[in-house]
Amino acid sequence: MLKKFMQKNRNWCEEFLKTHPLDAKNINNVYLKAVKKYLKDAGIVYDVGGGKHCRYIDFVGEGTMVYALDISAEELDANSGIKEKIVTDVCKDIPIPYGKVDMITSSSVVEHLTEPVKYYENAYNALKSGGIFINMFPCRYAVFAMVNRVLPKKFARNLLYFFQPGAKKDCGFPAYYKGLYYKRVIKDLRDRGFRIKGVYLRYLQADYYTFFVPLFLVNYVWDAAMKKLGIKNGATHMLIVAEKI
DSSP states (O other): OHHHHHHHHHHHHHHHHHHSOSOSSOHHHHHHHHHHHHHTTOSEEEEETOSSOOTTGGGOOTTOEEEEEESOHHHHHTOOSOSEEEEOOTTTOOOSOTTOEEEEEEESOGGGOSOHHHHHHHHHHHEEEEEEEEEEEEOTTSHHHHHHHHSOHHHHHHHHHHHOGGGGGTOOSOOOOTTOSHHHHHHHHHHTTEEEEEEEEEOOOGGGGTTSHHHHHHHHHHHHHHHHHTOGGGOSEEEEEEEEO
């Protein structure tokens, strides 16, 4: 009975979003487009958090070598699309070749890092001059992120899996969201020597709550207000492209 109720709610919310979209662009597609743009000129690429799968593997040309970096050897073992794999904590070290990597990417990874700034520093050292640094992540002041930080980790994970069964595939790892809001990320990257080349902000978290229409609508109004008022620190997701100079 409960599952049928939630499914009816999801169906209504999905139809609502089709006619009242807050973001015409899918941020995952924006991420792939950004990576593809720079991938064609890259010789060495590090895909951070690229455990089970590299999202842009289909775009990789013969002249490009992609390394999957992940803290979990088990996750890397499941990645059949990448031959070169490195087990490492990017907050502590990004292995050689220093100063020779053309591009470093991550997708839904930085929120799980305990020290994102150390990751930025290590990435800067690994990249060559002119190297590209692309990261996509959920932001600290999204409602779901604030709730996730307050609830006990195991309870939050079980709650997510119950209301969003599809999240079991890629979500559920501990998340910290340290410094992950617009002004802070821009400052942290610039302080480490990066030049900001592009930023895309997403204002939509209501899709997390499609299982219950009233909750969905409350979050939709919140998202719409953040976007209308141009409150960048209130964005739910952020994609940033930076360059080592």
